[in-house]
Amino acid sequence: MHLSAVVIPPCLRGFASDAPPDQAFDVALHGPQVARVQPVPGPVQGTLLSAFVDAHVHLDKNYAADSVGGAEGDLLTAIRRMDVYLAGEGASTLRARMERALEDAYACGSRALRTHLNWDGATPPPSLAVFTALQDAWRGRLELQWVSLIRLDFFADAAAADALARAVRAGGGVLGAFVYRNADIDALLHRVFSLAQRYGLALDFHVDEGLDADATGVHSIARLTQAFGLQGRVVCGHGCSLSAQPAVQALETLALCAQAGVHLVALPTTNLYLQGAWDATPQERGITRLKEALALGVSASIATDNVADAFYPYGSYDLFDSFGLGVQMAHLAPAQDALATITIHPAAALGLAWDGRIAPGCPADLVLLAARNGNALLTPQGRQRVVVRAGVALPLDSGAARTPLNAGPAPVQPPPHRP
Known part of the structure; x- marks a missing residue:
């Protein structure tokens, strides 16, 4: 599975990067883990968080x-x-x-x-x-x-x-x-x-x-x-x-x-x-x-x-x-x-094995938000999401906060923004 042209907020980057906050990345998943994180030109299609x-x-x-x-x-x-x-x-x-x-x-x-x-x-x-x-x-x-x-x-x-x-x-x-x-x-x-x-x-x-x-x-x-x-x-x-x-x-x-x-x-x-x-x-x-x-x-x-x-x-x-x-x-x-x-702070408070930072080798337990920038995070459209657990997108019912997805070999993208 691939997550295409997503922003990974700097606080969640578990890899060395001096890229700007709005840098887009392609994220490849292999089984239950993140396999590769690669910067791409964009345009940004969504925001990727750890679960x-x-x-x-x-x-x-x-x-x-x-x-x-x-x-x-x-x-x-x-x-x-x-x-x-x-x-x-x-x-x-x-x-x-x-x-x-x-x-x-x-x-x-x-x-x-x-x-x-x-x-x-x-x-x-x-x-x-x-x-x-x-x-x-x-x-x-x-x-x-x-x-x-x-x-x-x-x-x-x-x-x-x-x-x-x-x-x-x-x-x-x-x-x-x-x-x-x-x-x-x-x-x-x-x-x-x-x-x-x-x-x-x-x-x-x-x-x-x-x-x-x-x-x-x-x-x-x-x-x-x-x-x-x-x-x-x-x-x-x-x-x-x-x-x-x-x-x-x-x-x-x-x-x-x-x-x-x-x-x-x-x-x-x-x-x-x-x-x-x-x-x-x-x-x-x-x-x-x-x-x-x-x-x-x-x-x-x-x-x-x-x-x-x-x-x-x-x-x-x-x-x-x-x-x-x-x-x-x-x-x-x-x-x-x-x-x-x-993400990171509560993971530390609970003493979890994964600190919540996204990097190759980390668990593929992720949340892909439709928001393309920080201002859109708290909007109804921006907080629509695809939840990925162990590398598989959950087949969720549609709702105000969640968007259904049929997982498949094609790149996964969040729902498009509507005017």
Whole structure:
């Protein structure tokens, strides 16, 4: 298979090239790998990306909005509603909801997802067994990871916390916690880091998901990451409070994150919906300081978070939709320069074998967008796509975001632009 006259954004080029950003390339695929990348005169026919990596989702909660309703800006209400819903649900409907999400994500071009699963105690929740079965069923198509999502105060009980960490290790998961203005926050986080070090676990936090300037969990986590030598193994999701803090304070925290190798994940859809006042048009956007983080060298990502549940009653598992919103919310122009936030950076956060850069020998797990330049990336026509997995174009149903393709020996080109 050949992909003809496509732009490969500079941040995704895994080969030596001093070609300009709008250089066209012919890309030859051989089986499940990229065989050759060759510059050609053009004209450009589309934009080639590596398949997406969604670093923060909630497979146990999605598609429940019709039953529970949207919480309309109230995080605690959303938590309560979903807790009740999950407690009364059986495994069969949970599996159906989870699998629907995986089908959507795969069709839209994702190759890996990390989901947070609600935990109430040291014993694994029923959702873990359902997830593990799906993890096996989807092996080779989607790389799936899970995180134990539990309140930070749970770690006050040393014996229970140790049992939790052992359960997470036994299940091949990532240790997580929900962190927000907790009493004794430093002592509790110290225990989490001690357990991670003892059991060889990576860490992934829901942290500072609010607009209170005195929420400083990200700073504490970055400091402890350095102290425990866990650089590159710690992820902070949300970090909304950084946007409410004085710039000097927030930038100091982000610089510390860069030094500590802490990954930062922004969740634009859910946090735009949940954060800020609902009695008037909100001025606070609810997104972390993504632009400043990237400028300081933080490995920052954009992820999907919630889909059709109490936290966010809209959306889908098309990560490129979240990317488009994040680019606009955080003013990440030009958009093509931010594409690492859904490819390279989340691949590093999840510790994936392939970093997402396109080069001869890399996996032929790709997304071919119709966009011929950066300005077209976020247009309805420009984001139409062909998804290629293991060198084969997926026979997708047509839709607003995807374009059908019959794979064959002829060169593959994105759909033409219409006037």
